[in-house]
Amino acid sequence: MEVTSDKFRAAAARSLADTQLQRALARIPERFVAARARAAAEFGEFEQLRAAGAAIRERALARLDVLLERFEAEAVCRGASVHWAVDAAEANRIVLDIARGHGVRRIVKSKSMVTEECALNDALEAAGLAVLETDLGEYILQLARERPSHIIAPVIHKNREEVTELFSARHRRPRSTDIAALCQEAREILRPQFFAADMGISGANFLVAETGSVALFTNEGNGRLVTTLPRVHVAIAGIEKVVETLGELAALARLLPRSATGQAISNYFTLLTGVRGATESDGPEAFHIVLLDNGRSRLLGSELRPILRCIRCGACLNHCPVYQTVGGHAYGWVYPGPMGAVWTPALVGLERARELPEAATFCGQCQVACPVMIPLPDLLRRLRTRTTAEHLRPARERLALNLWGYAARHPRLYALLAAFAARVLYRLGRRRGWVRWLPLAAGWTATRDFPAGEGRTAREVLRRERGG
Amino acid sequence: MSMREAILTRVRAATAGKQVPPAPEVIPRAAGTLTEDPLVRFRRLAEMSGSTLDEAASPATAPGRVAAYLKDAGLTCAAVVWPALAALPWTAAGIAAEARAPQTTDAIGITGAFCGIAETGTLLLLSGGDSPGATSLVPETHIALLPRERIMRDLEAAFARVRAEHGSLPRALAFISGPSRTADIEQTIVIGAHGPKRVHIILVG
Known part of the structure; x- marks a missing residue:
């Protein structure tokens, strides 16, 4: 995927002048920041929970090799296949080989940022496969040929009128600007596609080493459809996503939805282990898990290591005055906001994203909101130091x-x-x-x-x- | 060197000699989880997540409560049920129940539930030969029969019970908290995205 992170300043200036975008971004404080604060207050010991979450993720990173091997052994034992990809191109090639090996023609996807990182859809479409995004936001973006501007609310930058235009151009149905009617329209259009698809592709919120399971947190139900109806399921996960035990997963299950949307739990929390049993009438006959490195193992030994704790909740985006003002596209790659200002230079190279560590006021809200206590301002400061040390300043x-x-x-x-x-x-x-x-x-x-x-x-x- | 070895070699080099931080001593639960009566909490939080609740004195009387719900809601009495529930007296209650995998045209799906989780008002359904996952997912209305004594305090207790009764994990554990929803367009919550629009829980026993 094209990286335009070295043009942050120019893109941010355009975002500031975009009144429609500014109106959309104005919803963030109430819908996300206040919702998270209410959820944390209702929970009670939320700070202790954050400390536990940070410890769990640090423990996993400290024994990442052991946990990955354990995960692989348990998953294979239950009939899943585990693949290892050093970079995005390899991950795409692996998924394409899986699709060809199973005679797949139609693919449905649930939302996955790691597949955005790989630009997987482009690779599959180039090979002649039909790929359909089924998360409502991602489906809208696929119609609009745009990329997500938020990691959990991908279409936050669009208003309902734009969705109406996209739907009426594509669906040829009576126009509506009613949000519920638009959702129903997407449901009716997409429903047959789940049944027609040969393969479902998902990401993974977490991998559980002791059981070889993939955990998914979703609200719309498309994640369950994608992993239940097609005969092949491919889950793609960064190697850092593994935790050791179900008990640790339970702790993170309390942190993730509260930090992301302010929900005590997502509508659907699914734990997937192995393939369809002999007596089952649904579930995939083949389950492939692709473990993606793409620079993560290099980070593990670097000063940016704490970013690998990240559970992709989006809280740092929501709490960032820069993200709140310019939105996600200005960041120029897959991951925006404070986490993106670390992930992007870490994965694509600081020289291609040197303006991102500057996109911070150092107010510290990202660190305060982070469910796993990543010291984001400190990591941004380190990147700024490197920018100067490596003579990347103008x-x-x-x-x-x-x-x-x-x-x-x-x-x-x-x-x-x-x-x-x-x-x-x-x-x-x-x-x-x-x-x-x-x-x-x-x-x-x-x-x-x-x-x-x-x-x-x-x-x-x-x-x-x-x-x- | 295979990609697997290449990745693991780099990971090993980065983790070698690193101290493993201790596991957290306590994992906090949501306030009230360990003190509130589990049944009371389950009902309260299930309703907050958008589910509706009812009770039946025994499994045999559950089909009657299902029929009453469908009539009140103005819904069809044709339903797909889990094969695990096929033996209940559906016909006598006026429900045309078919024990099979659901099609996209099926409006009502009736399932059991492995347990309820009081902490968040959540249902846990396990996949299996007589408990297909699609029944709680494809129809617009999902009705779940939950034995009253199977309400656990928290996720940890639910995981422990799954392991105690099944050994290894079934293929799919579906934790369900209310009807499906989306807030993708203008961050406005709409109930009924790709999954059910209604979740009705009948506490049995």
Whole structure:
């Protein structure tokens, strides 16, 4: 998938001018932030639960090799097949081989961000397979040929009128702008597709090592249909998604929905283990689990390791003043918001996403809301440090800082330059009493004025006061 | 080197010598889970998640309560039921029950339930030869018969009971909390997405 994260500033400026988007983003504080706060308060010991969640995820990462091997052994024992993919291209090739091996032609998908990371749909369609997204939001985006702008509310940037246009162009049914009617329309259109599909593709919220199970949390029911009706099920998961025990899964099941949507539990929490039994009338005959690395094992030994705890709830997006203002598309790849500002440079390379760690106010709300206590501001700070250390900042800025650094080490030169600058500032602001424009720093003064100086440096003032 | 080995080698190198942090001493439950009467809590939270509730004194009287619900709601009396429930007196209650896998045209699906979970007002259904998952999923109305003594306090207790009665996990554990829903368009909640629009729980016994 194309990465445009190095154009964050320009994209953010467009988002700010998009009144429709701004209206959509204005729903976030009540629908997500307040809902999570109510759910946490109702729960009671939510801070202890977050600490437990962080410990569970850290424990899993510390023994990731052991848990992955245990998961594989248990899953295979129950008749599932486990595949390992070092990168997105390999994951796509594996899924394509599975589809061909089972004579698959029609595929239904439930929502999965890791398949967005792999651009799996493009790969399958290029091979002539019909792929249908069935989550309502993802279905709308497939019609619109857009990517998700939020990891759990993919179509948050669109309003109902746009959905009406898309549906009426495609479905040829009477137009409606009623949200319930639009949902019903999608249900009726998609329902036969679940029965017609040969293969279902899902992500995985968690993998459970001790039972070889895949856990899914959904609300619409399409996740259950996709994993119940087609004869083949493929689940794709990042290698970091494994936990050891069902007890640990129970703790995370309390954290994830409350952090994501403010629900005490999702409508459907499904735990899938192995293939259809001899006496069963539904469930997949073949169950393939694809474990995707795509840079994660490299992260495990790096200073960004805590991001691997992430359970993809979206709370950091919802609580971020930058995300709330510019939305998800400005981030330019699959994962937006604070977690995306870490995941994107971590997975695609800092040089292709160097503007994302700058997209933060360091207010710390992401860390406060994170269900597994990822120190997101600290990780962003580390990425900023690396941006500078690896000379990824703009050439003009690096030159300016180098010059300043040279001057700062030479006090006489510094005094001379400071005296010159103080006089320039005085002249620039003399007429209005405010400096409204600076040479070489017009970007900074475009949105800021500051009081004109007195035309002398602090050293000059002090020298005069001491009678020197 | 296979991709499996390549990945595991990198993971091993990154985890080698790393200290494993201790497991959390306590996993907190939602406030009231361990003190509130499980039946009272189950009813309260199941209703909050959009399910409706009723009671039947025994399995034999459950079909009568199902018929009463369908009549009140103005729904058809033709239903698919779990083969596990085929022996109940459906015909006598006026319900045309068929024990088979549901088709997309079936409006009513009747299932049992392995247990209820009081913490969140959740039903747990297990897949099996006589308990197909599609029955609680494909029809617009899902009616679940839940034995009253099978209400567990929390997820941990439910997992323990599954293991005690089945050993290994059945293929699918479906934890169901109310009718399906979506809030994808303008973050406005609509009940009835791809799954059932109505979930009706009958506590039996």
